[in-house]
Amino acid sequence: MSRRRKGRDVHGILLLDKQAGYSSSQAVQKVRWLFEARKAGHTGSLDPFATGMLPICLGEASKTAGFMLDASKTYIATAALGQSTATGDIEGEVTRESSVPELRPAEIEAVFREFAGETTQVPPMYSALKHQGQPLYKLARAGKEVSRKPRTIVIHSLELLQWKSPVLEFRVHCSKGTYVRTLAEDLASKLGTCGHLKALRRLSVEPFLEKGMVGFEKLLSMAEKGTLDDCLLPPDAGLADWPVVVLEAAEMKRFRHGNPIESVSGPDGPVRVYGPGDQLLGLGEIMPGKILKAKRIMNL
Secondary structure, eight states, rough: OOOOSBBBBOOOEEEEEEEEOOOHHHHHHHHHHHHHHOOEEEOOOTTTTTTEEEEEEGGGGGGGGGGGOOOOOEEEEEEEETTTEEESSSTTTEEEEEOOOHHHHHHHHHHHHSSSEEEEEOOOOOSOEEEEEEHHHHHHHTTOOOOOOOEHHHHHEEOOOEEEEEEEEEEEOOOOOOOOOHHHHHHHHHTTEEEEEEEEEEETTBOOOGGBBBOOHHHHHHHHHHHHHGGGBOOGGGGSSSOOEOOOOHHHHHHHHHOOOOOOSSSSSEEEEEEETEEEEEEEEEEEETTEEEEEEEEO
């Protein structure tokens, strides 16, 4: 018999404002400890040196995490031009130095426009992508480099915030799978030099906005007051654009047992499923013929 994980049943999404120095896993474990939660996980990791939004799913909210991986994100990045590092950021050793040309803001903005829209990017060696079962960063640490196929990404917007040579600060709104470290290196190359990421802050993970973030200091204060759960969003908050289907009591029982529901009202595709009294039952999909099939059942 499997042992039940200790902790309490708490369900919802926390928009953690991660501070520098924590890995995403360490941040999740600290949040889980604060909430005394039985289960916790994150959607979309942040490097230890990076700060900002790290959505953490507690309890049954974890069942929505896989559906939020396609979310686009917004960052403020600070790049140091004139030096490359092994990791593409401040955590790696300097591997190359180059002079930084005199650049006017208009010249930088012209280069930015070249990156707008759909483009390709070669993932960095220092990443969690796997090659023959091994994470690339482990191979990189062993001094090995393997070829990586370019991946299609989308730069929705790229805005120059400040240029004070050799420091370049910009805001980027990008699709999933975009490595801002690599973007900084590619921008530096186009500007006639090299560079690395000096600082990175994630402002948003769609559909979540920056104003909803909570840092550890505030969480500790709320824990002392016993009000921690007040900062949790509903388990399905990350899927707010999904239509809602409301079932009657008899249909609710069938859905909870994984049985299909016929003649439902709503558009074909993924839906959030509720029962009487605004009770979230789970996630489903309306198939052709208006048949609702369960995808994730919530035990709330």
